[in-house]
Amino acid sequence: MDKIPIPLQERKTRKFNAFDCYASEHTSGYFLLPFRFHEITSEREVLVNEIGDFLVVQKGTAERIVKREISLDNDPELYGDLIANFFISPTPVPGLLDVISTRYRTKKSFLDSFTSLHIFVISLRCEHTCHYCQVSRVTAEKHKYDMSESHIDIGINLMMQSPSPFVTMEFQGGEALLAFENIKYAIERTKKEALIYGKTVTYVICTNLAPLTDEILEYCKENKVFISTSLDGPEFIHNQNRHKPGANSYRLAVDGISKCRSILGEENVSALLTTTKLSLQYPCEIVEEYVKLGFRNIFLRPISPYGFATRGESKNKYDTLVFLDFYKKALHRIIEYNIAGYFIREDYTTIILKKMLTPFPVGYVDLQSPAGLINNVIVFNYDGSIYASDEARMLAEMNDFTFHLGSLDINSYNEVFYGSKSDVLAEVFANEALAGCSDCAFQSYCGADPVHNYTTQHDLYGYRPSSTFCQRNMEIIRYIIELMDSDKRIERIFRNWITGKS
Ligand code: SF4
Numbered sequence: 277m278d279k280i281p282i283p284l285q286e287r288k289t290r291k292f293n294a295f296d297c298y299a300s301e302h303t304s305g306y307f308l309l310p311f312r313f314h315e316i317t318s319e320r321e322v323l324v325n326e327i328g329d330f331l332v333v334q335k336g337t338a339e340r341i342v343k344r345e346i347s348l349d350n351d352p353e354l355y356g357d358l359i360a361n362f363f364i365s366p367t368p369v370p371g372l373l374d375v376i377s378t379r380y381r382t383k384k385s386f387l388d389s390f391t392s393l394h395i396f397v398i399s400l401r402c403e404h405t406c407h408y409c410q411v412s413r414v415t416a417e418k419h420k421y422d423m424s425e426s427h428i429d430i431g432i433n434l435m436m437q438s439p440s441p442f443v444t445m446e447f448q449g450g451e452a453l454l455a456f457e458n459i460k461y462a463i464e465r466t467k468k469e470a471l472i473y474g475k476t477v478t479y480v481i482c483t484n485l486a487p488l489t490d491e492i493l494e495y496c497k498e499n500k501v502f503i504s505t506s507l508d509g510p511e512f513i514h515n516q517n518r519h520k521p522g523a524n525s526y527r528l529a530v531d532g533i534s535k536c537r538s539i540l541g542e543e544n545v546s547a548l549l550t551t552t553k554l555s556l557q558y559p560c561e562i563v564e565e566y567v568k569l570g571f572r573n574i575f576l577r578p579i580s581p582y583g584f585a586t587r588g589e590s591k592n593k594y595d596t597l598v599f600l601d602f603y604k605k606a607l608h609r610i611i612e613y614n615i616a617g618y619f620i621r622e623d624y625t626t627i628i629l630k631k632m633l634t635p636f637p638v639g640y641v642d643l644q645s646p647a648g649l650i651n652n653v654i655v656f657n658y659d660g661s662i663y664a665s666d667e668a669r670m671l672a673e674m675n676d677f678t679f680h681l682g683s684l685d686i687n688s689y690n691e692v693f694y695g696s697k698s699d700v701l702a703e704v705f706a707n708e709a710l711a712g713c714s715d716c717a718f719q720s721y722c723g724a725d726p727v728h729n730y731t732t733q734h735d736l737y738g739y740r741p742s743s744t745f746c747q748r749n750m751e752i753i754r755y756i757i758e759l760m761d762s763d764k765r766i767e768r769i770f771r772n773w774i775t776g777k778s
Contacts, residue, residue, distance in 0.1 A: 309325065319334065400421040401451065504546050629756065680697070
């Protein structure tokens with residue numbers, strides 16, 4: 277039976293008020309532009325607009341703005357700030373709309389060059405037995421677990437098809453240096469192809485440094501290869517986290533770092549920290565170790581919920597609140613060093629600060645919308661399979677192939693990057709369109725991570741109220757704003773972290 281249309285004025289479920297209700301805007305002195313807000317402390321709140329500009333104000337200001345209680349006569353400074361920062365406009369369409377749209381485009385310009393980071397899992401073999409290992413290493417059957425030359429060739433071919441003129445080729449493991457001959461083969465081949473395709477290639481080797489030799493270092497120097505290693509803090513933490521049978525992993529890492537620095541230069545060596553349950557008890561000691569070794573940066577990363585990390589729950593599973601407490605204590609120690617004149621920055625904080633305080637996009641895979649997976653990073657696994665991100669291939673090591681995009685043997689560039697799997701992921705990789713994130717004040721500083729959602733909540737879309745990704749980012753961003761608002765010295769230090777100058 278045909279439905280009888282209900283006249284518009286009689287509908288009970290209409291979402292909008294009558295037109296007259298909005299007419300008051302014409303006499304109230306200003307019009308609202310899109311913005312969101314979040315409580316920072318019991319007295320302060322932050323307003324954030326669509327392009328990530330923010331203002332920290334007295335609590336209740338957002339309500340006053342919406343109720344049209346702010347005026348040039350009563351609150352000249354606040355009124356001026358709100359106009360200048362695109363929270364309100366004296367005209368229905370702001371005069372500087374072009375500026376807003378240019379700023380928005382600039383923030384999203386990381387999409388222009390699409391995938392630039394290409395991870396080659398050159399070997400799954402490793403001589404360490406770290407209990408949190410995220411790649412679930414293997415120790416035997418060398419040739420079965422090394423990437424073949426034909427897979428390297430096809431991977432390079434796909435990398436050359438990237439629209440980006442600047443690409444990064446990152447070698448990971450297992451322990452990548454166990455397959456150093458394959459790395460050499462890949463770099464030599466890439467150098468030739470890059471000339472043909474006009475690409476500038478940055479080479480990175482992720483290594484625990486244990487198999488490092490002078491010959492390897494010489495080759496890295498000649499070819500401007502960047503070294504990324506792991507350092508989990510003082511010897512007693514590092515060696516418990518990163519066990520190497522019959523050897524002292526910490527000594528090998530520290531000696532390796534010093535050799536790399538002297539031959540490659542300090543700026544070409546970096547270290548990453550993985551935070552285990554043990555590490556959480558020693559935030560200050562870890563920072564002090566990084567300072568002792570002369571580092572100017574430290575990355576306070578929580579453990580990822582993948583690989584062997586999920587099996588050793590007693591050592592690796594911890595509450596996000598405990599991690600946040602660790603992060604804050606370590607951050608305070610880092611700030612103390614800066615106040616005392618030693619420049620050292622925390623990398624995760626700096627990434628968020630760049631998003632908050634500069635108009636530029638930040639190429640950090642885990643905090644992007646659209647998400648970094650596929651859009652910024654692709655992984656070619658040792659066996660020729662292709663994954664949407666590093667975390668996605670770690671999941672595959674646990675026999676979950678949800679994020680498997682294809683194979684180097686059979687799939688073309690278009691099938692991998694624009695295939696049906698990519699389409700499914702595209703539906704959930706923009707936080708602007710996710711419930712919870714779409715009205716979150718921190719949307720432009722945060723990102724979307726379907727792999728994390730899927731791993732921790734068994735759902736690509738994710739549920740923000742119980743998401744550990746959300747809980748961690750929301751508190752870290754709130755805390756960074758609170759620190760800047762409460763102490764101008766800290767704001768100055770944070771601004772220096774962005775420029776890299778002390
Ligand atoms: S994940 Fe949480 S903090 Fe991040 S944008 Fe979404 S709701 Fe906001």
